Amino acid sequence: MAEAGSERRAKRMSIIVTKGTLDWAYPPFILATTAAAMGLDVTMFFTFYGLPLLLRKLDLQLSPLGNPAMKMPMAGMHMGMPNIASMIPGVDSAASAMMNQLMRKKGVATIEDLRGLAVESGVRMIACQMTMDLFDYTLKDMIEGPELGGAATYIDVATQSEINLFI
């Protein structure tokens, strides 16, 4: 009996996922899949703009607008885009297409792949109930696996986790 109690449990990590653009979708899924591969029990809590990352069909976009750090490799140099140009309709989808192409070329996994690997490796996913109500989503809109929960559910997970991240 004493042995069972002293057995070391797996370390735990939680991630609050708050952003749903193509670029910001990467850190939570990369860290979740890697931590799961390293034997941690991982929980992801999807809230606000992170919630749509659970939708069955993803069409992730990013915007160079207001993002002076976004400089894409082009013609041997790194090019940013002035805000006044980023505002033109179609620039976001063009920039997103360019980023997707770059990622394919560099052997970076797609978000769909990483999300599938996360589900496969037993990452627990919690969809924020309040955000679901706010943006009129139901679990039917989402991939198989996520459960519903609120702030208290997350805090309960966080108090038992060694690593808690907000992304």
Add this chain to the structure above:
Amino acid sequence: MADQTVDAKGLNCPLPILRAKKALQSLGAGGTIEVLATDPGSVKDFQAFCRTTGNELVESSTEGNVFRFVLRKAG
């Protein structure tokens, strides 16, 4: 010779680690895998992966621009 070879050449972080983990799962304790990767970050990453998981990094070497790792699954 390793029991299994994982070709992760051309793949970027975290795919070499995830592919290696998948291969290790299919093996019993003491089983070995060989991982081939071109991601320079994988050198540190496989050290860290093994330190955390308890699997043994038997070999870590470089041939040209290809990194080769041999891992033995923890018992």
